[in-house]
Amino acid sequence: MKRYSDLLDIDTRLNLRLELEPIGNPDICISVDNYQQDYILSDNKIIDYRLDLLKPFSVVIELRNKQYNLNNETAVIVKLSIDDINIIPKYDYLAEYDNDHDYHKPTSHLGFNGKWTLTFDCPFYHWLHLHSGQGWLFG
Amino acid sequence: MRINNSGTYESCRWKKQNATTRVNFEHNIRNQTPLNYFQKTMSEFRQELLDGQTPGICSDCYNMDQHGKVSGRQRQLLKAGIQDGFFKKTLASSPLRADLDYSNQNQGHTNRTVSDWQIDLGNYCNSACVFCSPESSSRLAAEFLKLGMIDQVPPSSWCDDPVLLKKFVKDLQASNQLHYLHFIGGETLITPGFEKILIDLIDCGIAKQITIGFTTNLTVWRDNIVDLLAQFKNVNLGISIETMTSLNDYVRWPSQIDKVTNLLNQWIETAQKYNWLVQLRVTPTCLTMHELHTVYDYAWQHNIAVESCNFIDRPEYMRISVLPLAQRTITRQKLSNWIDQHTTSNTDTVVNTRDPNRAHDQILQDAHSYLNYLDQSPDESYRLSDLVRYLKQLDSNRGNSILTYLPEYETLFRSAGY
Helix, strand or coil: CCCHHHHCCCCCEEEEEEEEEEECCCEEEEEECCEEEEEECCCCEEEEEEEECCCCEEEEEEEECCCCCCCCCCEEEEEEEECCEEEECCCHHHCEEEECCCCCCCCCEECCCEEEEEEECCCHHHHHHHHCCCCCCCC | CEECCCCEEECCCCCCCCHHHCCCCCCECCCCCHHHHHHHHCHHHHHHHHCCCCCHHHHHHHHHHHCCCCCHHHHHHHHCCCCHHHHHHHHHCCCCHHHHHHHHHCCCCCCCCCCEEEEECCCCCCCCCCCCCCCCCHHHHHHHHHCCCCCCCCCCCHHHCHHHHHHHHHHHHHCCCCCEEEEECCCHHHCHHHHHHHHHHHHCCCHHHCEEEEEECCCCCCHHHHHHHCCCCEEEEEEECCCCCCHHHHHCCCCCHHHHHHHHHHHHHHHHHHCCEEEEECCCCCCCHHHHHHHHHHHHHHCCEEECCCCCCCCHHHCHHHCCHHHHHHHHHHHHHHHHCCCCCCCCCCCCCCCHHHHHHHHHHHHHHHHHHHHHCCCCHHHHHHHHHHHHHHHHHHCCCHHHHCHHHHHHHHHCCC
16 A cells, blocks of 8 residues: 555646537637647547636537528537546536527536536536545545 | 443444444433434544554454455445545545535534434344344343343443433434434334334425435334335335245244245335335345345346345354355355356446445345355364354254254254253
């Protein structure tokens, strides 16, 4: 068994992987923690982020400039994992989807202009504990 | 933290029991406060763990880990947000991280107060389960005394002393991080200390912050206790049963399976009414292992978890590994068949075994751990003669016979001297 101090001698960052599958050529803006990037997607895209283990953060994906009368199918399908743990689609019901069609059902298929936001309002592993049915935590 | 029947504090409810450590007057409620024990006396043990040592008192948990059974170690770590699958990162982000760092820098000392208690209430019990001990059953204690198997019955419990009980509740009240109290009997429902503590906690206004855990033996019902429990934040209800057949009557003597089943259904309805968490608590032994699947069946149908604290260690002749190869093979096949007929889509380990959304996963996990144990535990069939000697003593006193309930083991038991 290792000593307590040895167990803490690790890289204390999260590995967040965002996988985006476009339908058509969606115009999107991605915000993850302090990173923000704009894309017009034509192919699948994988983006890796390194985030602080203890800091709360949000993942925001905005679809914009979609013209429903011209390209009705345009959308982006989101997959998200953190430290190889499947987060989206598994926890898609925890995301907020604010869009111009007032569509609020849990989804990872973003087909309307608007913002899809998944908020980790506490350290990620606390969030995971709470939402994966692990019971109460010492406070 | 735990307070055992003698009023002695113990560092962990899962600690391997050792007769020589059961009574410690220095570490007793009569001589020090729970807070002093927790913050200072436990420092040495806490430092051992921080130093990466593997204390002997943790060996039951290591044994369970080895057979894929969720151990107390894993359960307690989970309450600190630490999961085996992501151990280092969950440790680094544990809500107890600052407290752990403090303890690591201060020779195991802590400034926290106790959040999680196991409270042993003594041995008041109307049952005399064959695998139980005088320390946990007054009825069995009286029988053992009559049969000359013990010289004296165990001393009365610390909680029979109203002064100590009042002192203890006062300490609970002062513990600002109190979250969970797990009560152990005897039979909790007929133990005066249980009702008294519940009333006192309600009266002092902290019931709504506390979850109560307890286990009942399905032979009694108390409306007044149910009414008290309903005033707490939540209840983790444990229901003891070994098989859904008449064999349960023998093992959990003198229960009767019809009454047991009715009370089981009544508790489940009550738990549903109050949104309590329910588990069936089993103590599989060499006598019941081959019918354990009947409990799994009931639990599966009612979406309730099934759990045993550990693989039974004492009495040694009740261990599952006492089954000779032929019976072990049959038992294994029954369990394996049951597992083959039940599937879930999840394969990850369920550590929070009280999660009602994972009851089926948990049942299968428990079944697999026993299958693993049947496959890997060493042959201890040489203890069979001890088992038969013990059962003969009980049967002669009870006017009972194990062969009535286990006719398929008649040849085996006869060969061992029954």
